Amino acid sequence: MSVDQTTVRRIAQLARIKVKDEDLPALEGELNVILDWIEMLNEVDIDGVEPMTAVVETSMKKRKDEISDGAMPDSIMANAPASDDHFFVVPKVVE
Amino acid sequence: MIVDTRTPDPKKFIKGATGDWEIVIGMEVHAQVSAKAKLFSGASAEFGGEPNDHVSLVDAAMPGMLPVINGFCVEQAVRTGLGLKAEINRYSVFDRKNYFYPDLPQGYQISQYKQPVVGEGTETIDMPDEGRVEVGIERLHLEQDAGKSMHDQHPSMSFVDLNRSGCALMEIVSKPDMRSADEAKAYVSKLRTIMRYLGTCDGNMEQGSLRADINVSVREPGGEFGTRCEIKNVNSIRFMGQAIEYEARRQIGILEDGGTVDQETRLFDARSGETRSMRSKEEAHDYRYFPDPDLLPLQIDEAMIDDIKASLPELPDEKKARLIASYSLSDYDADILIGEQASADFFELVAKGRDGKAAANWVINELFGRLNKEGRGISDSPVSADQLGAIVDLIDEGTISGKIAKELFEIVWQEGGDPRAIVEDRGMKQVTDTGAIEAAIDEIIAANAEKAEQVKDKPNMIGWFVGQVMKSTGGKANPQAVNQILRDKLGVE
Numbered sequence: 001m002s003v004d005q006t007t008v009r010r011i012a013q014l015a016r017i018k019v020k021d022e023d024l025p026a027l028e029g030e031l032n033v034i035l036d037w038i039e040m041l042n043e044v045d046i047d048g049v050e051p052m053t054a055v056v057e058t059s060m061k062k063r064k065d066e067i068s069d070g071a072m073p074d075s076i077m078a079n080a081p082a083s084d085d086h087f088f089v090v091p092k093v094v095e
Numbered sequence: 096m097i098v099d100t101r102t103p104d105p106k107k108f109i110k111g112a113t114g115d116w117e118i119v120i121g122m123e124v125h126a127q128v129s130a131k132a133k134l135f136s137g138a139s140a141e142f143g144g145e146p147n148d149h150v151s152l153v154d155a156a157m158p159g160m161l162p163v164i165n166g167f168c169v170e171q172a173v174r175t176g177l178g179l180k181a182e183i184n185r186y187s188v189f190d191r192k193n194y195f196y197p198d199l200p201q202g203y204q205i206s207q208y209k210q211p212v213v214g215e216g217t218e219t220i221d222m223p224d225e226g227r228v229e230v231g232i233e234r235l236h237l238e239q240d241a242g243k244s245m246h247d248q249h250p251s252m253s254f255v256d257l258n259r260s261g262c263a264l265m266e267i268v269s270k271p272d273m274r275s276a277d278e279a280k281a282y283v284s285k286l287r288t289i290m291r292y293l294g295t296c297d298g299n300m301e302q303g304s305l306r307a308d309i310n311v312s313v314r315e316p317g318g319e320f321g322t323r324c325e326i327k328n329v330n331s332i333r334f335m336g337q338a339i340e341y342e343a344r345r346q347i348g349i350l351e352d353g354g355t356v357d358q359e360t361r362l363f364d365a366r367s368g369e370t371r372s373m374r375s376k377e378e379a380h381d382y383r384y385f386p387d388p389d390l391l392p393l394q395i396d397e398a399m400i401d402d403i404k405a406s407l408p409e410l411p412d413e414k415k416a417r418l419i420a421s422y423s424l425s426d427y428d429a430d431i432l433i434g435e436q437a438s439a440d441f442f443e444l445v446a447k448g449r450d451g452k453a454a455a456n457w458v459i460n461e462l463f464g465r466l467n468k469e470g471r472g473i474s475d476s477p478v479s480a481d482q483l484g485a486i487v488d489l490i491d492e493g494t495i496s497g498k499i500a501k502e503l504f505e506i507v508w509q510e511g512g513d514p515r516a517i518v519e520d521r522g523m524k525q526v527t528d529t530g531a532i533e534a535a536i537d538e539i540i541a542a543n544a545e546k547a548e549q550v551k552d553k554p555n556m557i558g559w560f561v562g563q564v565m566k567s568t569g570g571k572a573n574p575q576a577v578n579q580i581l582r583d584k585l586g587v588e
Contacts, residue, residue: 014381016195053392060391062166065131069151070138076147076155076257086146087245087254090197094246094253 001039002032100231100272103316106224107275111347117316118343119323120279121271123308124286125264126296127240128171134239134263135162135205142302146256154261156200161389168263171295172212172237173395174403175265178293178410179232181216183400187236189390192382197255198242206266208384211236212393218269218289219412220281221430230282231270240264259303265296271310271320276339280332283307288411292436306330311342313350321346322356326370329363338363342370414439422451431459437473438463444480445487453487461504482507485514494518496525498570526572529580532564535572536580539563547585554587 003011005024008031012019019027073086082089108115133140136153153160176183188210191203213235220228242260244253267286273279287305290296298305307330312323324346326338341363346356361370409417411433418429418439432442432455441462446454462483466476486503489495495503495518503523507514518524526532539560540547550556557578564577581587 014193014383053386058391059394061163062169063132063137063163065165065167066137067132067139068137069132069153070136070149073145073147073150076150076152082252084248084254086148087248087256088147088197089249089252089254092246092249092251092253093197093244 001035003028003035097271097320099317099320100229100270101274104225104274105316108316109313109343109347111351113351115316116313116343116347116350117318118274118276118339119271119312119314119320120273120275120339121310121323122267122269122273122279122282123310124267124269124283125240125306125308126175126267126286126290126298127304128168128237128263128265129295129297130165130168130171130263132165133261134165134168134237136261138261140262142299142304144258146254147258149258150260154200154257156202162205162387164390164393165263168237169212169393169395170399170403171263172235172265173400174293174407175267175290175295176213176216176235177400177404177407178289178295179213179216179218179235179267181232181235182214183395184210184212184214185395186210187212187393187395189237189387189393190384191387192238192384194382196241196244197253198244198257198260200242200257200260204239204241205387205390206238206384207236210392212395218282218285220278220285221426222278222281228272228278228281230272230278233268233270235265235267238264238266271312271323276336276343279309279339280336283332283335285411288434292408292410300330300332303330307335309335309339309342311339311346312356313343313346321350322358324356324358324370325360326363327360327373331365334363334365337365337368338370341368345370408436418442422446422455424451424455428455428459431463435473441473441476441480445484447484449484449487450491453491454484457483457487457504461501465508477509477511478504478507482511482514489514489518493527493573494524496570496572496574498565499523499525502570522571524571526568527576529576532568532572532576532580533584535564535567536560536577536584539567540584550585550587557581557585557587560585 005028008024008027009019077083077086077088080088103117105115108117128134130140132138133154136151138151138154139149141149153162173183187207189205190208192206192208193203195202211234215234216232218230218232220230222228240259240262242255242257244255246253248254269282273282283305287296287298291298296304300306306328309326309329310323311326312321314321324342326342329335329338342361349356360373362373363370415429415433418424418432419426424432432439442454442458445458462476462478466473486500486507489503490497490500503514503517506512506517546556546559550560560581561574561577564572564581565574
């Protein structure tokens with residue numbers, strides 16, 4: 001598997017990362033080296049092997065249906081670049 | 096593979112310029128799980144609240160925060176699955192659905208993709224003209240809701256409130272088994288009723304607890320499935336009907352002009368009643384799902400399923416069948432009564448030990464009619480089941496006439512009190528004493544000698560006499576007795 005520059009541009013766009021055109025060739029190269037390296041995993045035969053989800057046998061912890069958190073709008077807003085009356089304020093996004 | 100489960104029904108075809116068309120509809124309903132806390136955090140899931148007050152650091156996606164699943168939300172999903180007679184998957188997986196939007200602070204929604212918690216099931220809808228229709232359920236999965244953006248607070252900025260962010264949603268996906276807007280509306284409304292019976296979603300559409308994405312396509316009757324458009328986020332059953340009708344017409348127009356329908360996402364505009372393309376989102380439709388490494392697979396054991404099964408209430412279909420069998424109700428009356436659990440319970444209290452049809456008649460026509468008129472629900476009915484039952488008894492015993500009963504109902508509605516005592520105190524008892532009725536009749540015949548002659552030739556005029564007697568007795572005379580005595584006295588067969 002490998003990527004071309006169009007794919008690199010698309011990945012950057014999906015990740016909302018601004019990439020200059022002149023940086024595309026270098027990124028293409030870097031990503032393909034990483035992909036090649038990961039390709040090595042394909043050499044392992046995993047026929048009939050269940051995907052491993054944890055290193056020790058364990059099941060998902062569940063919480064009770066109780067209100068135990070929240071009610072701290074000041075903390076939630078503390079790092080917001082812009083806010084108004086405990087709302088996050090962002091550049092207008094509308095359909 | 097999509098299987099067509101329906102036989103084309105000409106009654107539902109849409110007439111176009113070139114011939115008949117058939118609509119094919121599938122739905123994705125988003126139902127907010129009834130729970131105190133959110134799906135992966137301990138913040139309140141209650142509707143509303145001060146901005147960003149029902150928000151934990153998990154919901155705001157602060158770095159390092161980890162989701163911990165709310166076990167009750169899982170139970171609610173399983174309960175809903177059992178209510179839809181669906182397969183419960185003992186092993187399911189949470190995935191990340193990646194996209195950027197300001198009201199999605201994580202940059203991904205935790206959802207379930209290839210392995211949902213609930214698999215295939217069915218919902219049965221009763222259509223007035225075609226009978227029972229089975230709509231297949233494809234799957235039900237758990238996922239997080241997003242926050243809310245407001246665009247009308249500022250000319251160039253949007254305001255974001257994350258109170259809803261992270262609340263548990265069930266996405267319930269149907270198979271493309273519906274063939275008309277009416278079927279689609281019946282499907283959502285039945286789904287809402289089932290979830291309200293189960294207590295898994297309050298179905299409050301104004302608050303957005305239930306909203307649907309509707310997939311609509313058209314085809315020549317019985318032909319290949321056409322290209323579908325998805326109408327996003329419709330939050331009223333009436334709008335769903337309008338959106339489907341409009342969208343089907345639009346697609347038929349395109350096809351009849353020799354065009355092709357583009358597969359796209361559309362928005363329904365309630366003001367114009369039209370759907371319009373939201374093309375800008377199309378490009379971004381690359382969600383790059385992958386299993387969420389923060390969450391282990393969801394495993395459900397038999398004990399949990401058995402416990403939930405044992406606690407399931409009587410569901411609408413079963414209740415309907417039982418009401419029809421035990422109280423000889425019509426299909427129509429039974430449908431109205433099972434719409435809300437509280438309505439059916441109220442009816443059963445009234446009907447207990449009484450004539451089921453009479454009870455249904457009073458509950459549906461008088462009580463529900465009056466409640467609807469005043470925009471009240473059954474839970475704040477001023478007339479209790481005992482009071483209504485007493486009214487039905489009084490009619491049944493012949494103590495009051497049907498007409499007086501309506502007056503009595505009005506008094507109980509306005510003032511409350513024991514219907515039996517009211518009838519006593521206010522002299523509302525039906526007069527069955529033939530002596531008193533005879534006296535009243537004699538008086539009327541004497542005063543209307545001419546009419547009394549005419550009635551021998553025109554027997555229909557007897558109605559006028561009955562009216563006069565009822566009037567003079569204040570409506571309290573027993574109508575059958577009046578009729579009989581009048582016929583005897585006037586010599587009408």
